[in-house]
Amino acid sequence: MKTFLSIPSHETRHALTLGAMLDTETGHYFVPPGQELAKFDRWLPTGAQAAALPGALTTTQAAMSLGQMLMRLTAAISHVYPSPEWVRLEFSGLRASGGHVYFDAVDRDEDGKELAKCRAVIWKAQASRIGRKFVDATGTELATGMKVLVLAQPQYHPQHGFSLVIVDLDPGYTLGDMHARLKRIREAIDGLGIADKNKALPAAADFCRVGVIAPHGAAGLDDFQVTADALQRAGLCHFEYFHAVFQGEKCEESLRRAFIDAHEFHVLAPVDALVVIRGGGAQTDLQWLNQLLLAKMVCRFHAPVLTGIGHERDVCIMDEYANRSFGTPSKVIAHIKECIATRALQALRDWETISHAALAIEGRARADVLRLHADLRTGAQLRLYAAQTRIRQHDAEIRSSASSALALAEQRVRTSYRDIRSGAETALTHADKGTTALKASIAERMTAAVAIADKEAGHRYAAIAAAARGAIGNGGILLRQHHSEVMQAASRCLAAAAKDAAAQHNRINEAAARIANAGADKVEARWQEAAIHVRLLTDRRERDAHRHAGDVRHHARAMLAAAEESSREKIASIMSHGVEPTLKRGFAMVTVNAVPVSSMAAAYGHAELEITFRDGALKVRPVPVKANKRARGKNHGEGEMENG
CATH class of the missing domain: 3.40.50.2300 (Response regulator)
Known part of the structure; x- marks a missing residue:
């Protein structure tokens, strides 16, 4: 029986080279007897194509069982692949069980899209050999995701389906794929310029x-x-x-x-x-x-x-x-720990260096501060003494001025009092003289009035006597009445004159009192003016004295603040520039084993000292000063050094 093929026209040449022949009666190609069907598998007809070919049976006649079809498929695969073939694939879902290695063989395109997939196995007999071979060549074990080149035998079992049995493996292909992937990554990184x-x-x-x-x-x-x-x-x-x-x-x-x-x-x-x-x-x-x-x-x-x-x-x-x-991770954390420890040790060394330098600087700064403090104290004391002297001078001047002003005021008050008293006495004297003269004038006037009255009375008496001779009876009564009237008029005149003299005397006394009181008021007013002037002068002198004292205190505080600021600047300068600039300014540094010595007591505690100048250093031994030298250096706390 001929096995006809369904071959497209453009593949007929290829089919003929494989051994296919043309049936001249039907015009279809077929597989000659004795030829392997596996070579023509791609052109074997399917159901619809087989029905159209010559000699095709009816559907019922052509039907076969599933087992027959799968057995035929098994035979076809065995016929087409009688021996293992080299296949490129990718491991997926790699797992081991009972010594066997099972996985899915996958084929992907460049984008990672899955194109084909089937089950695969490495039997126990081959698994250990293939695994060792791969590890020896690549240094790694087989793993999911690896692309490998394997020698695989396709198999089909009617019950278990299709699978690939791996019998060998070429590690070189995997290494090449790994290197190719790394090469592509490196080229991409270099292309981005971020390597x-x-x-x-x-x-x-x-x-x-x-x-x-x-x-x-x-x-x-x-x-x-x-x-x-x-x-x-x-x-x-x-x-x-x-x-x-x-x-x-x-x-x-x-x-x-x-x-x-x-x-x-x-x-x-x-x-x-x-x-x-x-x-x-x-x-x-x-x-x-x-x-x-x-x-x-x-x-x-x-x-x-x-x-x-x-x-x-x-x-x-x-x-x-x-x-x-x-x-390893342990090496990473060891590196971090080492860096931290190194940094800490360096910081500790730096701190010790800074501490030693700071101690030396502190000693020198302390000496400078003490010296400056002494200078400031001396200057402040001198200025305070000068201020106190000026205050005492001002106080003496104020007292002298106040005393002079008081004396002058007292003198002026006494002079005014004398002038007022003299004026009052003169006014009283003039008043007394006026009263005496007025009394004399009144007395003269009274005497004259009495004389005139007597004279008039005599004349009237004579006239009456002459006229009375004619009327003696009635004339005596009239004469007595007239004499009584004359006497009453004279008494009234004398009383009025006395009253006028008394009133004049009182007016003179009141005028004298007013003059005396006015003089006393003037004396009191001038005394008050003098007292107010003295008090104002005294207050002004006291304010001047307080202001001068405040200026002195402010100036002293300013000098102390300036000295402290100068000390801080010197300390900061020494700290920032180190020892060398200080030595160049004419200072020297005394040390023992690089540790500063800042006092004579500390110096006597060492057998040998090192003194550093700006142009070099020398070693000395501290020796107590002798009696004559100690007398000279007593105020400075000096000792004596022997050159070592």
């Missing part, structure tokens, strides 16, 4: 804050944290952890997320370095870390990246672009 970006960052001289990317719960991380936690408890360095997956299909995305988190933390709280550690695991797991994205993350991180992936011989692509690569 040395992280390496160019200055290495951290000290560590205060460190970011750590590591798998959660890894053994290497535990070793790392033993030392890291001790440093953190001591307050020397803070460690911030970002956990990620370092193997498997989620490795790349997990590490990308960890790098992003570390960068965001670095922006808020800058780290001195970012540590990437794996902490143990299979060497084959390194292939998961050979990714372009991870290499970019390392290159572009803004702080030095330190890697400790866990293998000293083999490295991954992140090791190549990190600022520094270490073999």
Whole structure:
């Protein structure tokens, strides 16, 4: 029976070269008897095509059982692949069971898209040999994700289906694929111009804050944290952890997320370095870390990246672009600890140097301050004494001026009092003289009036007597009445004159009293004016004295403040310029084993001293001063040195 083929017109030449023949009666190609069908497998007809070919049976007649079809398929595969063939594939889901190794053989395109997939197995008899061969050649074990070139025998079993049986493996292909992948990554990094970006960052001289990317719960991380936690408890360095997956299909995305988190933390709280550690695991797991994205993350991180992936011989692509690569996590933390310890020791040495220098400077500064204080005290005392002298002089002048003013006022008061008293006495004298003259005038007037009255009375008496002779009876009564009237009129005249004299005398006395009182008021007013003038003069002199005293105190305080500021500036200058500038200014420094000696008592406690001048140094031995020398140096606390 002929096996007809369904061959497209453009493939007929190829089919003829394989041995196909043309049936001249039907015009279809067929496989001659004795030829292997496996070579023509691609042109074997399917159901619809077979029905259209010559000699095709009916559907019922052509039907076969599933077992027959699968057995035929088994025979066809065995016929087509009688011996193993070399096949390129990728391990997926690699697992071991009972000494056998099972996995899925996968074929992918350049974008990682899956094109084909089938089951594969390495039987126990071959597994150990193939595994050792691969490890010896590559240094790593077989792992998921590896691209390999294997010698595989296709097999089909009616019950278990299709599978590949791996009988051998070419490690060179895998190495080539690894190198090719690393080469592509390196070319991409070089093309971006970032290959040395992280390496160019200055290495951290000290560590205060460190970011750590590591798998959660890894053994290497535990070793790392033993030392890291001790440093953190001591307050020397803070460690911030970002956990990620370092193997498997989620490795790349997990590490990308960890790098992003570390960068965001670095922006808020800058780290001195970012540590990437794996902490143990299979060497084959390194292939998961050979990714372009991870290499970019390392290159572009803004702080030095330190890697400790866990293998000293083999490295991954992140090791190549990190600022520094270490073999293990323990070595990374040892480096951090060593840097911190070195920095601390250097700081301690610097502190000791500064302390010794500060002690020496303090001794010299203290001596300068004491000298300045003594100078200031002496100057202040001199100024205070001068001020007190000026105050005493001002006080004496004030007292003298006040005494002079009081004496002058008293003299003026006495003169005024004498003038007023003299005026009052003169006025009283004039008043007394006027009263006497007035009394005399009144007396004369009264005498004259009485004489006139007597004379008039005599005349009237004579007239009456002459006229009475005619009427003696009635005339005597009239005469007595007239005489009585004359006497009453005279009495009234005398009383009026006496009253006028008394009133005049009272007016004179009152005028004299007014004059005397006016003089006393003038004396009191002048005395008050003199007292007020003296009091104002005294107050002004006291204010001048207080102002002068305040000026003296202010000037003294200013001089003390200036001296203190000068001392601080000298200390700051000595601290900033060191010992040499001080020596050049003419000072000398006494030391014992580089430790300053700042007192004579301390100098006597050493057998030998070193005195440093600006042009050299010499060694001396302290010797107590002799009696005659001690007398000269007693006020200065001097001793004597013997040149050693």
